[in-house]
Amino acid sequence: MTPAQSMLRKATGLNLSKSIVDRAIKNRMERTDAANQDQYLEQMTPAELTALVELVVVPESWFYRDQQAFHAAAEFVRARLAADGNRLVRILTIPCAGGEEPYTMAMVLSDAGIASGSYIIDAFDISPGCVERAKSGIYGRNAFRSQDLGFRDRHFSHIGDDDYRVSEAIRKQVRIKQGNLLEFDLSARTGYYDVIFCRNLLIYFDKPTTKAAIAKLEALLANDGQLFAGYAEVPSFCQHGFSPLQYPQAFGVVKEAAATPRKPAVVAAPLRPKATAPRVALPPAPAAPPTTHVTRPAEPRASAPAAAPSPAVNLLAEARRLADLGDVKASEGKCRDHLAQHPESAEAYFILGLLNELTNKLKLAEDYWKRCIYLQPDHYEALCHLALLAEANNDAAGAAALKARAARIYKRQQA
Numbered sequence: 001m002t003p004a005q006s007m008l009r010k011a012t013g014l015n016l017s018k019s020i021v022d023r024a025i026k027n028r029m030e031r032t033d034a035a036n037q038d039q040y041l042e043q044m045t046p047a048e049l050t051a052l053v054e055l056v057v058v059p060e061s062w063f064y065r066d067q068q069a070f071h072a073a074a075e076f077v078r079a080r081l082a083a084d085g086n087r088l089v090r091i092l093t094i095p096c097a098g099g100e101e102p103y104t105m106a107m108v109l110s111d112a113g114i115a116s117g118s119y120i121i122d123a124f125d126i127s128p129g130c131v132e133r134a135k136s137g138i139y140g141r142n143a144f145r146s147q148d149l150g151f152r153d154r155h156f157s158h159i160g161d162d163d164y165r166v167s168e169a170i171r172k173q174v175r176i177k178q179g180n181l182l183e184f185d186l187s188a189r190t191g192y193y194d195v196i197f198c199r200n201l202l203i204y205f206d207k208p209t210t211k212a213a214i215a216k217l218e219a220l221l222a223n224d225g226q227l228f229a230g231y232a233e234v235p236s237f238c239q240h241g242f243s244p245l246q247y248p249q250a251f252g253v254v255k256e257a258a259a260t261p262r263k264p265a266v267v268a269a270p271l272r273p274k275a276t277a278p279r280v281a282l283p284p285a286p287a288a289p290p291t292t293h294v295t296r297p298a299e300p301r302a303s304a305p306a307a308a309p310s311p312a313v314n315l316l317a318e319a320r321r322l323a324d325l326g327d328v329k330a331s332e333g334k335c336r337d338h339l340a341q342h343p344e345s346a347e348a349y350f351i352l353g354l355l356n357e358l359t360n361k362l363k364l365a366e367d368y369w370k371r372c373i374y375l376q377p378d379h380y381e382a383l384c385h386l387a388l389l390a391e392a393n394n395d396a397a398g399a400a401a402l403k404a405r406a407a408r409i410y411k412r413q414q415a
């Protein structure tokens with residue numbers, strides 16, 4: 001690792017490639033009088049480091065990103081308030097990027113009829129640029145990627161061209177500050193937050209940094225609180241004292257001590273827009289999403305042009321899409337058509353498992369997922385589902401073994 005890479009790793013925790021760091025430094029050198037990289041690093045000041053960090057962070061976010069997390073959190077907040085109407089529910093989103101995540105949480109709570117005085121959202125990001133954008137509350141087209149844009153009509157005003165400003169009522173629910181998760185001062189905030197969103201940050205960390213970050217989050221979260229991670233980050237939490245929350249596609253976790261075996265959630269009804277809510281319980285996917293995964297918008301990244309999908313893949317993609325829409329029969333038909341051509345398709349059996357879970361035929365679901373991992377022993381999603389099922393059946397040892405196996409696969413896929 002170059003000195004510049006390790007300096008940035010120390011400042012942010014981010015595991016950055018040499019080319020990204022070199023490019024950022026070259027950019028900053030053009031604005032300073034440094035003749036070369038060594039000189040630039042020697043002249044480093046805190047302000048310059050902040051400017052450099054700004055160039056290496058990935059501030060990618062949008063409203064209602066992986067929206068089930070917000071619905072799960074809203075249900076949790078509602079339950080908290082039902083148990084004690086006088087309490088203030090505290091929510092943390094870190095990193096908040098340009099504010100899309102905390103404002104979404106405020107919109108979902110507002111739409112669910114939760115009184116504004118009963119919760120507060122703290123939002124932090126390491127990047128001053130992100131913090132400034134979040135405070136401005138002004139967003140362009142890129143922030144609105146969900147299919148249902150009803151929330152934009154309810155909570156934004158159009159301020160010309162493609163720009164929208166979030167309403168004052170939503171803004172006042174969110175306190176935005178600059179902050180580094182790894183340097184978070186815990187003295188006054190141990191067990192402070194009922195809900196934490198920490199999504200799409202740990203994927204940029206190496207193993208020791210991930211562990212340190214999870215330790216911070218563990219300290220910040222109330223013992224009976226809930227934390228929402230990015231879809232590829234759940235296994236890391238499961239390796240460090242957390243258990244998955246059984247709410248489809250929310251990617252939530254709870255502290256292990258607080259976890260109680262529950263029945264696997266087949267469909268947990270969201271508080272808000274049902275039409276847009278995926279209805280099949282899909283677990284967190286591995287770092288490299290399966291080619292048939294159709295529900296997740298991809299982060300922009302440089303890649304080779306995609307080859308035209310084969311008809312077999314199309315059948316499975318269609319089966320997934322129909323499953324997401326809750327059209328069990330049609331989806332099952334596509335799986336069977338696919339299996340007629342490819343009798344050893346692990347993915348088809350995986351989807352059949354999901355469909356049977358959806359219709360509460362858990363034994364059949366289990367059989368399909370077992371067939372899936374027989375054909376493809378490293379099928380991460382099937383292993384996660386089998387682990388949840390084992391947990392629901394009070395088979396703690398079986399669940400732990402399956403989780404450990406999924407975590408190993410996850411790790412391998414990351415490497």
Ligand SMILES: C[S@@+](CC[C@H](N)C(=O)[O-])C[C@H]1O[C@@H](n2cnc3c(N)ncnc32)[C@H](O)[C@@H]1O
Binds near residue numbers: 012061062126200
């Ligand atoms: C991909 S965005 C995720 C935003 C949002 N949570 C989401 O999922 O849409 C990653 C953000 O992490 C921030 N970040 C990077 N390192 C950080 C750190 N150590 N502490 C806090 N924020 C950090 C970046 O500035 C960037 O805005």
